[in-house]
Every structure is written in structure tokens, then in C-alpha cells.
Amino acid sequence: MSSAELVRWGALGAFLAGVAWVVSGLISLAISGQGTEITGSFSYYLLETMFCVASVGMMGGLVGLHARQVPSYGALGATGFYAAIIGTALMLVSTLATILAGREVLDWLFVLGFLGASVGLVLLGAATLRAGMLPRWCGVLLIVAVFGIPVYFALGNYGGAILYGLLWLALGYTLWSHRGASAEQPSRVS
Secondary structure (H helix, E strand, C coil), X not given: CCHHHHHHHHHHXXXXXXXXXXXXXXXXXXXXXXXXXXXXXHHHHHHHHHHHHHHHHHHHHHHHHHHHHHHHHHHHHHHHHHHHHHHHHHHHHHHHHHHHHXXXXXXXXXXXXXXXXXXXXXXXXXXXXXXXXXXXXXXXXXXXXXXXXXXXXXXXXXXHHHHXXXXXXXXXXXXXXXXXXXXCCCCCCC
């Protein structure tokens, strides 16, 4: 698969992640007692499933970002990409195990994945800023997403999930609009 195709599929993955996060936030908003879903309840499974869909989309978006920038962002970007994608995959595995078991399992794996994804997104954001192949705000968004976690806790599932969804929609749009650009030739965009 060519890098242009990976970027295109990555853009679609980022769009999927964005939509899943926004829908998850809206579901949480519609549920009374949001954040207190009982393990095993319909709303619990629905939100956990949306998290899985968002995680798969995020991994696709990360592959697209990587394919678009790999010639220019060096070891920092590659390290960030691998940390972010492995971390997201670990969170996905933990969440799937929880859904299948009907109770919280592998919490330590989720925490490990969360830490890996957080570090990876910061490194990927810094590499994106340095590479200059995408608009600077893309790198800033990747970094701010990690530091936006306090916002997530302050606003609850719906506020944090909706904001995170908007971030992934913006990244998807950027990948989609830059999908035809040659991945071999960096273009300075600010």
C-alpha cells in the first residue's frame, strides 16, 4: 500500500475516531447520572464499545500521520508513533477484555497503555512541529490533547470526549486535505 493510500485511510480513521468520541460524549450527556454507569449496564457497554471504535480510529489516524511525515520527522517522530499506537492498542485490549469479562479486568494494562499513548502523542506532536509537513496546529493539538486530560475530568465524559472528538476530526481533515501531497517532499505549511 502506498504512503498516499495510508494517509487517506488514516484520515478516515481519524474521522472515525472523532465521530466516535463525539457520539460517546453525547451519549454520556443524555444518560442521567453520567459517569456512574454500572458495570454490566447497557450504557456501560455502549460507552465501552464507543471507546473501542474510537481507539481503532485513532490507531488508523496515527498510521496516517506517520505515513505522511515519516520521511521528515526522524527518530523522535518514529518513537512517538510507536509509543502512541502501542499504548492505544493496549488500552483497546484492556477495554475489550473488560467488555468480554463483564467486569473490570486488566486495569494495569489500560494504565500502561494510557501512559504510553500520552508520551507518544507528546513526542509525535513535537516531531510534527519540527517536521513542518503539516500545519503547526496539528503538532500543538497532539501535545495539548495530553494536557487536556484535566479538562476531561473537569467537564466529565461528555465534555472531554466531545473536545477530544473535535481534535481527531480536525486531524482527520488535515490528513485528508494533505493526502495528495507527496510524502517524499516536505512542504512548509503554517
